[in-house]
Amino acid sequence: MSEVYASADAARTASFTMAGLSQDEKNRALEAIAAAIFDRRTNIIEENSKDLFDAEVSGLSMPLRKRLLFDESKILASIEGIRSIISLADPVGRQLLATEMDEGLSLYRVSCPIGVIGIIFESRPDALVQIATLCLKAGNAVLLKGGSEASHTNRILADIISAASIEAGMPAGWISLLESRSQVEEMLTLDAYIDLIIPRGSNAFVQYIMQHSSIPVLGHADGVCHVYVHEKADPAMAVRLTVDSKTQYVAVCNAAETLLIDESIASDVLPLIARALEDRHVILHGCKKSQAIWPMKNVDDWHHEYLDYEMSVHIVADEDAAIAHINRYGSGHTDAIITSDKEAALLFMQAVDSGNVLWNCSTRFSDGFKYGFGAEVGISTSKIHARGPVGLEGLVTYKYKLFGSGQTVDEYASGKKHFTHRPIPLVNGK
Numbered sequence: 001m002s003e004v005y006a007s008a009d010a011a012r013t014a015s016f017t018m019a020g021l022s023q024d025e026k027n028r029a030l031e032a033i034a035a036a037i038f039d040r041r042t043n044i045i046e047e048n049s050k051d052l053f054d055a056e057v058s059g060l061s062m063p064l065r066k067r068l069l070f071d072e073s074k075i076l077a078s079i080e081g082i083r084s085i086i087s088l089a090d091p092v093g094r095q096l097l098a099t100e101m102d103e104g105l106s107l108y109r110v111s112c113p114i115g116v117i118g119i120i121f122e123s124r125p126d127a128l129v130q131i132a133t134l135c136l137k138a139g140n141a142v143l144l145k146g147g148s149e150a151s152h153t154n155r156i157l158a159d160i161i162s163a164a165s166i167e168a169g170m171p172a173g174w175i176s177l178l179e180s181r182s183q184v185e186e187m188l189t190l191d192a193y194i195d196l197i198i199p200r201g202s203n204a205f206v207q208y209i210m211q212h213s214s215i216p217v218l219g220h221a222d223g224v225c226h227v228y229v230h231e232k233a234d235p236a237m238a239v240r241l242t243v244d245s246k247t248q249y250v251a252v253c254n255a256a257e258t259l260l261i262d263e264s265i266a267s268d269v270l271p272l273i274a275r276a277l278e279d280r281h282v283i284l285h286g287c288k289k290s291q292a293i294w295p296m297k298n299v300d301d302w303h304h305e306y307l308d309y310e311m312s313v314h315i316v317a318d319e320d321a322a323i324a325h326i327n328r329y330g331s332g333h334t335d336a337i338i339t340s341d342k343e344a345a346l347l348f349m350q351a352v353d354s355g356n357v358l359w360n361c362s363t364r365f366s367d368g369f370k371y372g373f374g375a376e377v378g379i380s381t382s383k384i385h386a387r388g389p390v391g392l393e394g395l396v397t398y399k400y401k402l403f404g405s406g407q408t409v410d411e412y413a414s415g416k417k418h419f420t421h422r423p424i425p426l427v428n429g430k
Helices: 003-018 023-039 041-058 062-068 072-087 125-137 148-167 181-187 203-211 235-247 263-279 288-293 319-329 342-351 409-413
Strands: 095-102 105-113 116-120 141-145 175-178 196-199 225-229 256-262 283-286 310-316 334-338 356-359 396-403
Touching: 003 116, 003 141, 003 175, 003 181, 023 041, 023 072, 023 125, 023 148, 041 062, 041 072, 041 148, 062 148, 072 125, 116 125, 125 141, 125 148, 125 175, 141 181, 148 175, 175 181, 196 203, 225 235, 225 263, 225 319, 235 256, 235 263, 235 334, 256 263, 256 319, 263 283, 263 288, 263 310, 283 288, 288 310, 310 319, 319 342, 334 342, 342 356
Parallel strands: 116 141, 116 196, 141 175, 225 256, 225 334, 256 310, 283 310, 334 356
Antiparallel strands: 095 105, 105 396
């Protein structure tokens, strides 16, 4: 039996136990994890320093090394995220639908864990903490594969989380860490054990996963996010929000990659935004009209995720053109409009086909923690099951529970009895 098969088998067994855990039991385990991470923070930083050293030697880009850093402030932020998850209501056992089919025959749709989730994520150690603790709260077992750049940090975090949670009552095997590409390839074949795969990476990577596995995939593809400056935008706001969307943290999927500006205001507003971006060392790539207003490089590809201090600029004729551009070249992740025109904003938010559509605020807000979800396992660009930041609600499914009192289908087929199909008031609990 291979290591991956054994881990998936153990996770499957553990998932059945986890489905029946109470909120208190899960919260106690989360408290234990938070305490253990705090107690072992010095060890975690030591392991992270090994990854940072290897990254520097290998020439990993500075933005990616910034993602890799897991210092005390990020550790404390991760612990804060765990506390936030603890404070959230249990997503399992919620009544989603209640119907009286007939007197003494009641139907309920109730949320329940998905089961075993395989998650492949990039080299952000804090992502491992978020993913593991969200899966635990939602009652799921999890197989994790992090980026090789963070191998030392991922290993100690997985060990800490596993030991602390099992000591607090979680079943052995509920969490496992995979560390090689060959293990991922094997994981993709285990459809009898794994219920859902969530890959976080490029669109090509997500497509590869989808094409090489029969396991359902919740795709988190690339983040080609847009800021659209409408003709009725406040220039100062446009500068501030564009700069924040692009530079607040460039190496993340909700950082803006393309700036769209209405032609009617471009000659006045583009120089203001371009100067502010270049003051923060952003290299601009523009269309011909943009280049006629401000010196910048030519755009090679409008569907491009830089994850660095670079940004594309396109001058559009009007809002319809901006929406068409986003729907053609975007990734369905996060797109924002800056305008004082409410009608234009509402049209944009209705017509843009993305998981997150924003009005007069930075694209960096599209985040599970900022939305109040506690954390996220990723931002889904899929349209089925879960979309946008995937927090607890995206990590549960549902089952139907039918409570009877001796009824048979023949009684209804023969006309002796009739369905009433009356709604029953929902009770948000088990």
